[in-house]
Amino acid sequence: xRISIRASATIDMGTxxxxxxxxxxxxxxxxGLSPGMLVRGLLRDKVTLFACLFLTILATVAVCAPWITPxxxxxxxLFMRHKPPMTSADSGLVHILGTDALGRDxxxxxxxxxxxxLSIGLLGVLVSGTFGVTLGLIAGYYRGxxxxxxxxxxxxxxxxxxxxxxxxxxxxxxxxxxxLVLVLALTRWMIYARVARGMxxxxxxxxxxEGARVIGASDFRIITRHLWPNLLSPxxxxxxxxxxRLILAESALSFLGFGIQPPSxxxxxxxxxxxxxxxTAWWIVTFSGAIIFxxxxxxNLLANWLRALADPVQRWRWLSKHTASQTNPLKExx
Amino acid sequence: MTxxxxxxxFHSVGVALTVLVLVFFVGRMIGDPxxxxxxxxxxxxxxxxxxxxxxLNAPLSTQFLTFVTGAVRGDFxxxxxxQVPALGLVLERxxxxxxxxxxxxxxxxxxxxxxxxxxVLNPGSWADKxxxxxxxxxxxxxxxxxxxxxxxxxxxxxxxxxxSGYGDLEHLILPAVVxxxxxxxxxxxxxxxxxxxxxxxxxxxxxxxxxxxxxxAVFRHGLKNAFVPIITMAGxxxxxxxxxxxxxxxxxxxxxxxxxxxxxIQRRDLPLIESTVFTVAVLVIxxxxxxxxxxxxxxxxxxxx
Amino acid sequence: xxxxxxxxxxxxxxxxxxxxxxxxxxxxTGLSYTVSQGETVAILGESxxxxxxxxxxxxxxxxxxxxxxxxxxxxxxxxxxxxxPTTLRHRINGEHIAMIFQDALAALNPSQTVGKQIGEMFTLxxxxxxxxxxxxxxxxxxxxxxxxxxxxxHCYPHEFxxxxxxxxxxxxxxxxxxxxxxxxxxxxxxxxxxxxxxxDLLTELRTERNMxxxxxxxDLGVVADVADRVLVMxxxxxxxxxxxxxxxRTPSHPYTIGLLNSxxxxxxxxxxxxxxKGLPPSPVxxxxxxxxxxxxxxxxxxxxxxxxxxxKLPGTNRASACHRKHEVLDNAG
Numbered sequence: 001x002r003i004s005i006r007a008s009a010t011i012d013m014g015t016x017x018x019x020x021x022x023x024x025x026x027x028x029x030x031x032g033l034s035p036g037m038l039v040r041g042l043l044r045d046k047v048t049l050f051a052c053l054f055l056t057i058l059a060t061v062a063v064c065a066p067w068i069t070p071x072x073x074x075x076x077x078l079f080m081r082h083k084p085p086m087t088s089a090d091s092g093l094v095h096i097l098g099t100d101a102l103g104r105d106x107x108x109x110x111x112x113x114x115x116x117x118l119s120i121g122l123l124g125v126l127v128s129g130t131f132g133v134t135l136g137l138i139a140g141y142y143r144g145x146x147x148x149x150x151x152x153x154x155x156x157x158x159x160x161x162x163x164x165x166x167x168x169x170x171x172x173x174x175x176x177x178x179x180l181v182l183v184l185a186l187t188r189w190m191i192y193a194r195v196a197r198g199m200x201x202x203x204x205x206x207x208x209x210e211g212a213r214v215i216g217a218s219d220f221r222i223i224t225r226h227l228w229p230n231l232l233s234p235x236x237x238x239x240x241x242x243x244x245r246l247i248l249a250e251s252a253l254s255f256l257g258f259g260i261q262p263p264s265x266x267x268x269x270x271x272x273x274x275x276x277x278x279x280t281a282w283w284i285v286t287f288s289g290a291i292i293f294x295x296x297x298x299x300n301l302l303a304n305w306l307r308a309l310a311d312p313v314q315r316w317r318w319l320s321k322h323t324a325s326q327t328n329p330l331k332e333x334x
Numbered sequence: 335m336t337x338x339x340x341x342x343x344f345h346s347v348g349v350a351l352t353v354l355v356l357v358f359f360v361g362r363m364i365g366d367p368x369x370x371x372x373x374x375x376x377x378x379x380x381x382x383x384x385x386x387x388x389x390l391n392a393p394l395s396t397q398f399l400t401f402v403t404g405a406v407r408g409d410f411x412x413x414x415x416x417q418v419p420a421l422g423l424v425l426e427r428x429x430x431x432x433x434x435x436x437x438x439x440x441x442x443x444x445x446x447x448x449x450x451x452x453x454v455l456n457p458g459s460w461a462d463k464x465x466x467x468x469x470x471x472x473x474x475x476x477x478x479x480x481x482x483x484x485x486x487x488x489x490x491x492x493x494x495x496x497x498s499g500y501g502d503l504e505h506l507i508l509p510a511v512v513x514x515x516x517x518x519x520x521x522x523x524x525x526x527x528x529x530x531x532x533x534x535x536x537x538x539x540x541x542x543x544x545x546x547x548x549x550x551a552v553f554r555h556g557l558k559n560a561f562v563p564i565i566t567m568a569g570x571x572x573x574x575x576x577x578x579x580x581x582x583x584x585x586x587x588x589x590x591x592x593x594x595x596x597x598x599i600q601r602r603d604l605p606l607i608e609s610t611v612f613t614v615a616v617l618v619i620x621x622x623x624x625x626x627x628x629x630x631x632x633x634x635x636x637x638x639x
Numbered sequence: 640x641x642x643x644x645x646x647x648x649x650x651x652x653x654x655x656x657x658x659x660x661x662x663x664x665x666x667x668t669g670l671s672y673t674v675s676q677g678e679t680v681a682i683l684g685e686s687x688x689x690x691x692x693x694x695x696x697x698x699x700x701x702x703x704x705x706x707x708x709x710x711x712x713x714x715x716x717x718x719x720x721x722x723x724p725t726t727l728r729h730r731i732n733g734e735h736i737a738m739i740f741q742d743a744l745a746a747l748n749p750s751q752t753v754g755k756q757i758g759e760m761f762t763l764x765x766x767x768x769x770x771x772x773x774x775x776x777x778x779x780x781x782x783x784x785x786x787x788x789x790x791x792x793h794c795y796p797h798e799f800x801x802x803x804x805x806x807x808x809x810x811x812x813x814x815x816x817x818x819x820x821x822x823x824x825x826x827x828x829x830x831x832x833x834x835x836x837x838x839d840l841l842t843e844l845r846t847e848r849n850m851x852x853x854x855x856x857x858d859l860g861v862v863a864d865v866a867d868r869v870l871v872m873x874x875x876x877x878x879x880x881x882x883x884x885x886x887x888r889t890p891s892h893p894y895t896i897g898l899l900n901s902x903x904x905x906x907x908x909x910x911x912x913x914x915x916k917g918l919p920p921s922p923v924x925x926x927x928x929x930x931x932x933x934x935x936x937x938x939x940x941x942x943x944x945x946x947x948x949x950x951k952l953p954g955t956n957r958a959s960a961c962h963r964k965h966e967v968l969d970n971a972g
Contacts, residue, residue: 047467156352161614163577164595168360168611171599248476252581255478256596271479278482279490286486289479296474304470536745542700543740544811545733545763547726555748632750 041309048305051298062114071105073112078103082281098283110291113265121247124184125239132189133235136196137223154190162187170258180259184246195238199231237307244299251292267292342626346619353615357608358401411605420605424591424613430500431590435575437510442517443568450525451552472519477578481512481585498587509586513578517571524567528560561632569625573618647819647851648674653711655696662923666692667875674819674851681854681866685919689875690855694821698738699728734764737812741824743804747796753807754792760814779810802833813844819851826861838865859902871895874920874930877949881957891959891968893935937963
């Protein structure tokens with residue numbers, strides 16, 4: 001994978017005598033964020049490294065969940081209700097995180113829940129991102145009436161209480177996996193449209209786009225070959241943030257009973273299930289919620305780091321030995 | 335200035351009308367309200383009777399006109415559940431939600447700005463890093479879970495605060511603190527980066543050349559000019575808090591419009607659902623209008639143009 | 640030239656570095672100069688020659704850990720500012736040493752009235768109330784000849800023209816009658832006609848108050864009319880310094896010659912403008928030996944290896960950092 005970003009900070013030491021002293025210009029041009037750079041940056045930043053490791057393990061567990069759960073997540077055992085963490089089952093296997101109200105193994109349920117929660121987050125982002133970026137690109141590239149219509153829709157949607165709309169729509173069309181993905185996508189596409197439009201508007205004026213137009217490249221080619229690659233890195237950062245947001249939204253909707261329906265499992269649903277027994281079986285709510293929090297935190301840490309890395313003015317911090325300061329001396333001399 | 339205010343106000347009315355239209359269509363187009371309202375095993379004549387009573391047999395355009403003219407007068411119909419005007423029920427619950435939202439923002443905004451400024455005072459220091467991690471944690475918080483955990487610790491274990499309910503200040507503390515976590519994180523992040531941006535500008539260097547310490551430059555000049563992103567974020571977060579109130583009110587049995595919405599949905603009370611969603615939408619629109627006016631108030635360039 | 644006048648600022652062997660992605664940026668290396676009462680010292684150089692950074696070091700507004708003063712001392716009336724506690728250090732600014740910035744619009748707070756910003760000098764240093772400080776601000780605006788000052792003091796920076804904004808900056812800087820005034824490219828952003836008005840105002844104030852004036856510029860023309868002494872900087876180092884007239888008439892460094900040849904209407908014998916060939920070095924990769932040697936028409940093998948030190952020219956007040964200074968001087972003469 002190679003993320004290209006436009007704009008790189010260079011110190012302009014130009015010969016032009018009328019230039020003010022030590023002026024810094026942001027030159028444009030493609031600068032690749034190579035895998036090597038990512039790895040080097042990651043090794044420097046321990047917190048993000050842990051976040052990445054956590055997410056990798058989580059994703060692996062989610063994918064392999066059907067084969068690696070220590071217990072059958074659906075297996076009810078009324079003799080084993082509300083057993084605290086580390087209780088041994090009859091089979092000799094330990095319920096590491098305890099059991100729920102039906103005697104099901106909590107760890108196994110959370111592993112299956114990971115599959116649902118993570119995939120809803122990813123799919124929701126994929127749908128809303130594709131839709132939003134496409135509309136944003138069109139609005140920013142063609143401008144005029146089409147831009148007006150799209151951005152007016154964005155304004156109106158942003159003025160909506162989105163979670164309430166999601167509840168309302170889910171009430172009308174019913175919960176469940178597919179509906180949840182669609183509703184979440186419906187409430188979040190505007191963010192991508194805004195970012196994509198803003199970037200397209202500014203990129204449109206760049207010489208390399210003008211150049212492509214002059215030599216007769218089609219709009220489709222300009223958009224796919226020239227604009228999209230330059231949008232990739234900000235959209236990637238945004239998408240990472242949005243996965244965290246959607247996982248949180250999914251858990252809230254499922255918690256309220258409007259999202260994933262039993263007997264399917266999702267993290268929010270596990271919290272809801274443990275809510276009534278919070279005083280007698282604290283572990284159900286505690287662990288189910290903690291896993292949501294840790295996942296969202298890891299994603300946010302990752303996005304924060306990616307953003308810093310994708311910003312050429314900030315990137316030096318992560319790659320230079322002195323990671324202490326947040327401001328770039330070059331930027332400060334503008 | 336007056337023209338600016340009028341333009342923004344006009345825009346808000348436009349958005350409100352659009353919301354009204356959408357509420358109507360989402361409510362009517364996706365399914366037959368009579369079927370939704372009645373139990374699944376209702377007989378056909380029951381459905382027909384309800385359709386007639388609700389005016390659903392009239393053409394859609396007539397229904398829409400009735401709905402809009404009613405809504406403009408504040409009439410969303412009678413709640414099926416309580417048999418009183420739906421909007422009245424919502425307005426009855428509104429103050430408690432507004433109280434919760436106000437308390438939340440009163441906690442989060444000043445604290446977030448303070449944290450952001452603190453981080454900027456010593457960029458790269460452990461204080462700065464702590465602020466970053468704390469704000470990311472705030473953003474990642476699972477609000478209903480945090481609520482349950484705090485109930486477990488402060489109400490069940492320590493017995494310091496009530497688990498739920500409405501009335502005294504002590505009822506307000508836990509829900510407001512839980513709701514404040516996310517806006518605190520987001521506003522602190524934006525405050526930090528906005529002030530940091532300001533700090534690199536020439537007028538800050540000029541202020542320091544005048545004999546101002548870095549700390550004073552941050553608080554006197556940097557903060558005030560960093561207001562645009564901070565206020566924008568604070569406005570967005572107020573909107574999120576109004577959304578998040580639905581979940582948190584349920585967790586703490588806080589009798590606001592969020593809890594009312596859940597109850598209305600459970601009882602399939604369409605007029606009540608519609609008036610709740612519309613009321614919250616109006617609150618969101620008012621928040622955005624307020625943010626626009628705050629820009630004008632704080633930025634002399636907008637004020638005079 | 641400076642006999643009988645007190646030395647106000649004394650900079651000795653100052654070096655400043657910045658940390659960047661590309662490596663250590665050596666912005667200023669081994670800089671030394673003095674400023675005395677009633678004297679105008681000009682610091683000349685191209686973009687990136689380190690002139691602005693040297694001034695920021697003097698004002699104490701280089702923030703660690705990116706920027707670091709690695710060696711040297713800056714003395715004001717004998718006290719080393721670099722070893723002063725920061726709480727006392729920033730009180731010197733404005734009170735004793737004041738500064739005017741290049742871009743007045745950027746250097747004024749956009750959300751405060753100019754009256755308040757000028758008055759801030761009094762509230763900040765003298766503990767005077769805002770209302771009274773505002774009256775002082777109006778007096779100062781009158782002093783720098785801003786028309787209708789009492790009314791205009793209530794306006795915001797963006798409501799003034801460029802020249803008027805620069806006058807506001809000057810009014811702010813002279814508010815507390817500082818001993819030293821630093822002007823960083825004070826006229827670069829202005830129209831030519833306004834430029835001379837501002838320069839006249841500055842020299843008038845300098846004479847009136849017997850201030851030491853440090854003028855940073857890339858424009859030899861602006862400097863020529865007002866400066867007593869000149870420092871020519873290149874790649875963070877002084878190439879040549881001395882009384883302005885002598886340096887202009889008989890430059891002793893090839894870089895100074897290059898600068899003089901690249902501006903129109905100077906006294907040089909050249910008919911055509913001759914810009915200096917090549918580009919200044921990146922401050923993260925300053926060449927070994929003399930930093931100017933890659934662009935120098937008179938460079939010899941020695942220049943590639945050995946950094947020439949700034950040495951006095953015998954029998955003068957001048958100094959030059961060129962291995963061939965005597966030959967250069969003879970040719971120029």
